[in-house]
Amino acid sequence: MLFAQQDDVMSLRIMTYNIQHGAGMDDVIDLNRQAKVIGDATPDVVGLQEVDSCVKRSNRVHQVAVLAKSLGMYSTFGPAIPLTGGKYGVAILSKEKPLSYHNIPLPGSEKRTLLVCEFQEYVFACTHLDLEEANRLLSFDIIVEEAARWDKPFFICGDWNDNPNSKLITLMKKNFIFLSNITDNSSNYTFPARTPKNIIDYIASYGRVVKSVRKRQVINEPEASDHRPVLVEIRMDRYTTGIPSLREDDVELPAFAPDAVYDLSGRRMSDVQLKKGICLRKGKKILVR
DSSP states (O other): OOOOOGGGEEEEEEEEEEOGGGBOTTSOBOHHHHHHHHHHHOOSEEEEEEEEESOGGGTTOBHHHHHHHHHTOEEEEEEEEEETTEEEEEEEEESSOOSEEEEEEEOOSSOEEEEEEEOSSOEEEEEEOOSSHHHHHHHHHHHHHHHHTOSSOEEEEEEOSOOTTSHHHHHHHHHEEEOSOOSSOGGGOOBSSSSOOBOOEEEEEESSOOSEEEEEEEOOOOSSSSSOOEEEEEEEEGGGGGGGGOOGGGSOGGGSOTTOEEOTTSOEEOTTTOOSEEEEETTEEEEEO
């Protein structure tokens, strides 16, 4: 059976932040404030929502590029709608340059999008879901289909405009593992920033790809935006990122019961424990739907 050595474990700091097109609670647009919040958190990858690109109200600035330059990170923009001569949507900041990226339209009374970036060892997606529940539920099917097609660990974050007891989050929990804390506690509330009363910002993984979660934190930042940012730090086995090249002889097959299913840490799962996502059977990757 595969066992990860200490050097095979990687740490990843993931952040999600609705930056309200750079406007703080005082309605002043100042990207320096958001840059400081992000920089102080030292994330490896960040999903941003409500991002302007060359929009009149934000002085025609390509906001994610400005943030990336300030933070020494790479930027990827996912436009959702045209807006006063520019575009408005979501974005991803990353320490690592993406291998590829694409944008998937999502339903919404105001058009929405799912931005997906592929990195060497994982895939990261960011979205800002619609205010109408019907559109959020329609978006769910598109998100799951996208997550299921990847062989690498898949993470998703964003402002999903829904609470932990909603239909959407109930569906998400059947397919995704929530890495950010979704228990009803004031320390987990993300919106509105000054006096948060709701959890609507999330970070999750598709299937069991995380070894442990070392940090779950809603950052106490009440002024830089109307949302508070969320940060998690996870540990995962590096060998899980090699799934595309996994061969039958990578695993000692006699250690596997013929019809048993194992998670990516090598633990055998019962029918009760079985989750949707990428698993192992007879040393080969399988997708449980």
